[in-house]
Amino acid sequence: MRTLPTTLAWVAEGTALCRKAIADLDETSYRTPSLLPGWTRAHVVAHVAANARALRNLMHWARTGEPTPMYSSPEQRLADIESGAQLPAAWLVAWFEESAQLLTYAMSELTEEQWQAEVLTAQGRTVPAGEVPWMRTREVMVHAVDLDTGVQFADLPEEFLTELRHDIGGKRGHDTGPTVQGSDADITAYLAGRPYTGVTTPDGLPAKPLRPWL
Numbered sequence: 001m002r003t004l005p006t007t008l009a010w011v012a013e014g015t016a017l018c019r020k021a022i023a024d025l026d027e028t029s030y031r032t033p034s035l036l037p038g039w040t041r042a043h044v045v046a047h048v049a050a051n052a053r054a055l056r057n058l059m060h061w062a063r064t065g066e067p068t069p070m071y072s073s074p075e076q077r078l079a080d081i082e083s084g085a086q087l088p089a090a091w092l093v094a095w096f097e098e099s100a101q102l103l104t105y106a107m108s109e110l111t112e113e114q115w116q117a118e119v120l121t122a123q124g125r126t127v128p129a130g131e132v133p134w135m136r137t138r139e140v141m142v143h144a145v146d147l148d149t150g151v152q153f154a155d156l157p158e159e160f161l162t163e164l165r166h167d168i169g170g171k172r173g174h175d176t177g178p179t180v181q182g183s184d185a186d187i188t189a190y191l192a193g194r195p196y197t198g199v200t201t202p203d204g205l206p207a208k209p210l211r212p213w214l
């Protein structure tokens with residue numbers, strides 16, 4: 001069972017992983033494909049930064065009661081990622097850092113009561129604001145791997161991987177494929193629709209990839 005202190009610590013840990021993943025990237029490396037179809041690493045960083053800004057809107061909503069959606073529209077969300085991905089490397093790093101710090105600050109401001117306030121996610125789910133640190137955890141942990149600079153699912157905290165498998169299993173519903181065997185890290189990568197090795201079905205055949213999630 002994840003708790004608020006746990007997820008807040010995971011946000012910091014995942015943010016540090018992303019920071020490490022982009023630390024040595026030059027302009028050329030930013031324009032190189034990530035593990036996500038159609039996205040360069042610059043797209044991933046722009047998305048992670050824009051996500052922090054979007055989640056800060058939800059913190060504002062919880063604190064003030066004023067409805068402030070994550071994104072003004074799905075089209076705007078994609079347009080911001082596209083334009084953000086064109087920014088020079090130094091700007092991308094600065095945007096990533098500033099957006100992460102502002103979100104951390106916004107999360108530190110909420111009272112216990114405000115963490116219970118209901119907010120609306122970009123997928124249209126009504127959730128308590130206390131779900132936001134978990135939403136951010138998923139983004140920074142999984143996208144640190146997507147950046148394809150060396151961070152792997154096996155590097156992520158074991159308890160996080162367990163939570164993520166439950167979360168994806170619940171959301172995918174009947175789309176989780178067959179019961180599979182493999183290491184915890186590889187099964188998590190498989191469920192997330194990310195590259196994995198050594199995941200097999202009960203009859204010993206390689207498991208077929210699922211579509212990317214998140």
Ligand code: ZN
Pocket residue numbers: 047139143214
């Ligand atoms: Zn994402």
